Amino acid sequence: MNRMNAPRKITLAGLATTAALLATGCSTAPSTAELDAQAQAMILASFRDQGIAKVARLTQDLGQRACSADAPPSEALAKQVEAEALATIRWPSNAQYIGDWREGEKLAQNGRGMTWTDTSDKPAANGAQCYNCHQIDKAEISFGTIGPSLWNYGKIRGVKDIAAPESAAVVQYTWGKLWNSKAYAACSNMPRMGHMGLLDEQQIRHVMALILDPRSPVNQ
């Protein structure tokens, strides 16, 4: 909403209040639901498709609606969001979870993709943008802190051999988290890399290697 709308909003709110005060019981101020619908219509009318950025991006799914409401979702609703997200996870073909950490580092560094000036929305055109939110390799000193530090991610969790049965739980959880972060935290702020088609299987394998492979500098 831009600033030009602000005075109009106040005027409308003022009129509604006046009308409510004058009315003899048949007129009320708009309900929250009505105001939400009006705001939604205004937002939809203000944007248009441009290149790969489509207006459909404004359509919220269950988890987005639940987590952008006035109050946090109830426990039952959060559980439903997580269960639906868990069901979307596509596990890697041939149970191949791990790629090359060097490729993973390149992807983690790369914040490109999904803007209207990008000509393709295919995963190949996208970076993984992990450093936007996480510390990963200590050699990179520029990183965001919305997410927890992933320095020594695999080491701290005792991963000595990725293929060992005792590593399976953390390897699978990490894949699931990358595929659809909402499966483990309904209101997660982490992009749903696999689910939203931001990264493909092979790219996810590479970032998996970056944080889990004992040979990755992240786990030294």
Ligand code: HEC
């Ligand atoms: C927009 C910010 C953002 C981006 C980009 C992002 N993450 Fe996250 N990530 C988070 C937040 C916030 C959490 C913690 C809350 C949660 O569980 O969702 C998190 C949690 C995680 C966890 C779980 C940590 C644990 O101890 O359970 C892993 C693993 C992870 N991120 C890896 C990655 C990787 C790898 C990338 C790049 C492919 C990435 N993240 C990109 C925000 C982000």
